[in-house]
Amino acid sequence: MQFRDLKAQYNVLKEEIDQGIADVINNSNYINGKQVSELETVLAEYVGVKHCITCANGTDALSLALMACGIGPGDAVFVPDFTFFASGEVVSCAGATPIFVDVCEDTFNISAESLENAIKCIIKEGNLIPKAIIAVDLFGQPADYMRIRSIADKYHLFILEDGAQGFGGEINGRRACSFGDIATTSFFPAKPLGCYGDGGAIFTSNDTIADYLRSICVHGKGTSKYDNIRLGRNSRLDTLQAAILLPKFKAFCNYELNAVNQVAIMYTELLKDIVKTPIVPEGFYSSWAQYCILLPNGNARMQLQLELKEKGIPTMVYYPNPMHKQRAFYNKYKKYDGLSVASGLCTRVLALPMHPYIKEIEIENVVLGIKNSICFK
Numbered sequence: 433m434q435f436r437d438l439k440a441q442y443n444v445l446k447e448e449i450d451q452g453i454a455d456v457i458n459n460s461n462y463i464n465g466k467q468v469s470e471l472e473t474v475l476a477e478y479v480g481v482k483h484c485i486t487c488a489n490g491t492d493a494l495s496l497a498l499m500a501c502g503i504g505p506g507d508a509v510f511v512p513d514f515t516f517f518a519s520g521e522v523v524s525c526a527g528a529t530p531i532f533v534d535v536c537e538d539t540f541n542i543s544a545e546s547l548e549n550a551i552k553c554i555i556k557e558g559n560l561i562p563k564a565i566i567a568v569d570l571f572g573q574p575a576d577y578m579r580i581r582s583i584a585d586k587y588h589l590f591i592l593e594d595g596a597q598g599f600g601g602e603i604n605g606r607r608a609c610s611f612g613d614i615a616t617t618s619f620f621p622a623k624p625l626g627c628y629g630d631g632g633a634i635f636t637s638n639d640t641i642a643d644y645l646r647s648i649c650v651h652g653k654g655t656s657k658y659d660n661i662r663l664g665r666n667s668r669l670d671t672l673q674a675a676i677l678l679p680k681f682k683a684f685c686n687y688e689l690n691a692v693n694q695v696a697i698m699y700t701e702l703l704k705d706i707v708k709t710p711i712v713p714e715g716f717y718s719s720w721a722q723y724c725i726l727l728p729n730g731n732a733r734m735q736l737q738l739e740l741k742e743k744g745i746p747t748m749v750y751y752p753n754p755m756h757k758q759r760a761f762y763n764k765y766k767k768y769d770g771l772s773v774a775s776g777l778c779t780r781v782l783a784l785p786m787h788p789y790i791k792e793i794e795i796e797n798v799v800l801g802i803k804n805s806i807c808f809k
């Protein structure tokens with residue numbers, strides 16, 4: 433059994449993907465080929481924003497978004513304590529200060545209470561200027577943007593939506609990557625919409641920000657690539673990756689997103705009486721980048737993971753460490769919260785095999801493995 437079976441997907445889409453790759457090679461338009469702008473058009477339309485700017489990966493997408501907000505030394509950026517390292521790393525790399533905020537146990541996403549409390553502390557101290565919130569759509573579920581937006585408006589902060597795992601999610605019919613002033617996603621192979629290498633995209637409806645982003649992706653270009661009006665980066669999506677993403681995006685919309693939601697319903701139905709299963713609040717829709725259960729404690733998780741491994745069932749721990757305990761950050765930044773929920777999740781969380789091509793029998797096998805574990809005896 434595969435944790436995320438990318439080969440099964442390729443077998444289904446092989447003809448279209450192979451043709452797409454062959455076309456790029458035949459045209460030798462490896463950089464900025466027409467497939468790149470085609471992809472940007474369909475993704476912007478799907479998400480429901482004016483602009484999609486593709487780039488080299490999801491981490492670059494976040495870094496470029498921070499540059500577009502003018503964030504640098506002396507600025508405070510609020511980041512959930514339970515997320516992938518990149519969400520906080522980009523803040524430090526920009527010279528700004530990440531302020532780690534606790535999350536909600538039910539949704540794994542940023543806690544509005546902890547967020548507002550941290551903002552108030554920073555204002556009271558007066559050393560840093562609160563500038564932005566990086567809200568992460570963790571495991572495929574959008575953060576609570578109704579509450580985050582009202583806090584952002586109250587304190588005049590940008591919202592950067594880290595939708596690396598959230599592409600395809602929704603709140604009341606509105607799609608993920610449309611909630612932030614700027615939103616980003618990643619096409620890393622294992623993400624909900626992945627390519628065959630690294631890739632990323634930035635979404636915004638602000639024309640000025642979009643122009644600026646298109647410039648800094650290509651060495652701060654002005655009217656041409658050799659007219660450089662500012663410092664930028666080299667961060668582009670390869671034409672090959674765009675050609676691979678076009679048929680994959682069609683499958684994602686047509687049936688994959690629905691398929692992972694069916695898998696999640698089945699897992700939850702079969703597991704809800706044994707372990708804490710993920711909660712999707714009313715009006716929310718997840719793209720299930722991960723399906724994570726919570727065990728009673730760290731020992732139970734270790735035991736279960738071992739037993740499942742012996743049965744050939746792969747599981748993963750996302751994430752073993754909260755951001756504030758990552759060695760790169762440890763003791764560098766002040767804490768304004770006990771961050772106890774995030775710390776607890778790190779010891780108890782376990783991600784189960786989840787992808788659109790998983791078979792019912794495999795789901796039943798995973799469930800049986802969990803039910804038979806001695807940690808529930």
Ligand SMILES: *Cc1c(COP(=O)(O)O)cnc(C)c1O
Pocket residue numbers: 489490491492515516518519568594596597618619620630631632
């Ligand atoms: C994967 C991920 C990123 C980084 O994306 P890359 O394409 O790997 O650079 C950023 N944030 C979150 C939450 C992620 O899961």
